[in-house]
Amino acid sequence: MAVLPLAMAASSACLAQSAAALPGVTVTAKRVAQDLQSAPFSGVVLTGEQILASGASDANDAIRRLVGIPSRTDLRGGRNYTLDLGGFGATADQNVVVVVDGVRISENELATARLSAIAPELIESIEIIRGGSSVQWGEGASAGVINVRLKRATREGFNGSASAQIESYSGRDLRAQLGGGNGNIGFDISARSLRTDGYRANSTDKQETLSAGLNGSLGGLGFRARLSHEEEKGRFPGPLTFAQFAANPRQSVTPNDFGNYAETRLSAGVDYKLDTVTLAVDVGHRDRETSGNFSGYSVTGKSRVNQVSPKATYNGRMGEAALTLLAGMDFFDWEFDGVDSLGQNEKSHQRNRAFYLSGDVLLASGTRLSAGARTEKVNKRAVDPVNFVNYDRDNNVNAWDLGVNQALTAGFNVYGRAAKSYRLPNIDENRYLFTALRPQNTRDLEAGLKWQAAEGHTAGVRVFRQKSIDEIAFDATTFSNVNLDPTLRSGIELSGRAQIAKNFAVTGTLQTVKAKFSSGPNNGKEIPLVSEHSGTVRLDWRIDDRQTLDLGVRYLGSARFGNDDANTCAVKIPSSTLVDARYAWRFDKIEVSLAADNLANRKSYSQGFSCVTGSLYPDPGRVLKAAVRYRF
DSSP states (O other): OOOOHHHHHHHHHHHHOOOGGSSTTTTTTTTSOOTTTTTTSSSEEEHHHHHHHHOOHHHHHHHHHHTTEEEEOOSSSOOOOOSSSOOOOOGGGGGGEEEEEEOOOOSSSSOOOOOGGGGGGGGGEEHHHHHHOOOHOOOOOEEEEEEEOOOOSSSEEEEEEEEEEEEETTTTEEEEEEEEEEEEEEEEEEEEEEEEEEEEETEEEEEEEEEEEEEETTEEEEEEEEEEEEEEEEEOOBBBBBBHHHHHHOOSSSSEEEEEEEEEEEEEEEEEEETTTEEEEEEEEEEEEEEEETTTTEEEEEEEEEEEEEEEEEEEEEETEEEEEEEEEEEEEEEEEEEETTTTTOOOOOEEEEEEEEEEEETSSEEEHHHHEEEEEEEEEEGGGGGGGEEEEEEEEEEEEEEEEEOSTTTTEEEEEEEEEOOOOOOHHHHSSSSOOEEEEEEEEEEEEEEETTTEEEEEEEEEEEEEEEEEEEETTTTTEOOOOOOEEEEEEEEEEEEEEETTEEEEEEEEEEEOSSSSSEEEBOOOOOOOOOEEEEEEOOOOSSSSEEEEEEEEBBOOOTTTTTTSOOOOOOOOOOOOOOOOOETTTTEEEEEEEEETOOOOEEEETTTTTTTEEEEEOEEEEEEEEOOO
């Protein structure tokens, strides 16, 4: 069974590239609008309609289900699964930047960006760009960027939807959305209430979200603003030993563990177009409060961040060539105040000041050249006298990228790219250290081939190699965060879409990545929690005007346990193959659907931190869902 999805993915990739490269697809993940097919990088774009049709419950679920990004179970029992774009294992979350409408939601904490809070009804598109992207987004973009674009309601009249879903383990998901506009100005309001007892004991999760947006345009002036609030209360089931998992993977040994989370975000943007020049600014503000109990250890924290990002874009011509120039600045200020039951009373602050510049030239020959650079000054400081935390560190970091794409005949494009990116340690990684860790630097080399046909067939291949110096990670032998010895990641990605018939399509992805230490005592050893092979296959059948059937298979290969840097363990985290399916019936404005995740009810785990005891976090078993949605 494990080989089947890989073989199918490879076959579909030979037929055709991901739906992302269909003609006319434009991406903005590089902070300017670019045609994906001719861009000198590889990417995937999910449209809002694709996400709704798949039955995905949120942005995180959509990426896991439709793109095939390797993912691992949320350690806290929630729905924010780890998405590993580049083979970083335990630090995957910290090596990708998540952006929503130009504002970062990846910040200076050891926490996953909460994509689960973004309901499908709000999403215009999700862009996933792999490879170092620090020129555009600064620290933490070593593996790539996930760019979420929210819908902007400006069409005249009102529109909206309401849905109710029940699922296994006493789950229910209620969502409502209303939008309206007069052609120039629009608004939207959405609300969501989610409850589930969870697959495991002590894994109850309650999530409430509310979002309101306003946007419009007047002549060359465009504006948008959004206020969002999220609250989540979750119970934490904790890790299991091998014996406990074998006896009952649903049990919990941490019945008193829990975590509460509340966040309010305000984001806004203004742009003004004057002939060939567009001036814009994005601003964001966020307040976050957290509290929790972890086997008797309690902690509370408050943090606040402000972002201001002005930029200027020029789109013009230079003779027969099309020229795009982008210049921008990023200003971030972040504050944190945390208290725990061990006496911690830490106050931390981070300030970022960055300038970036990029250019893109499309020649008449079909050659596209791009280049960019960024320089950033970062100050991190923290004080906690009880725990000997006292550092005030300045870093000057730089990034660059170079790319070239050549359009060939018959819908082919070939490209190459080189880039340098960086990441700085966050507050949690620096905690209990006498001095802050050094910045992490990565160097990327990438080449790829893209193909698209008018019939809807697409295909692509990407080959990559990334070297990391001073990579930041947890060292199980010293029980602290450290700068690792040099590491090396290399691999190949295949993606494809075959439009077999007008109403039937097959998509597939296949990735192989080798992540190893390239120096030091573990030279040549595999990096833990990285699967060498992963892949997906999806079947999309539009049975008739009313009925649809979607079937997906996701494969995640075996990986080293989290404490196995030296590769001395005889056992690995086993591979897993999960199947999901969804049938939907539409009549006028009503849709009724039945769906199942982990249809075969495989007992598996994707997170394991000790090859001796296990320290396992089981994947959820079969989850059945029934939903009704009304759209107007």
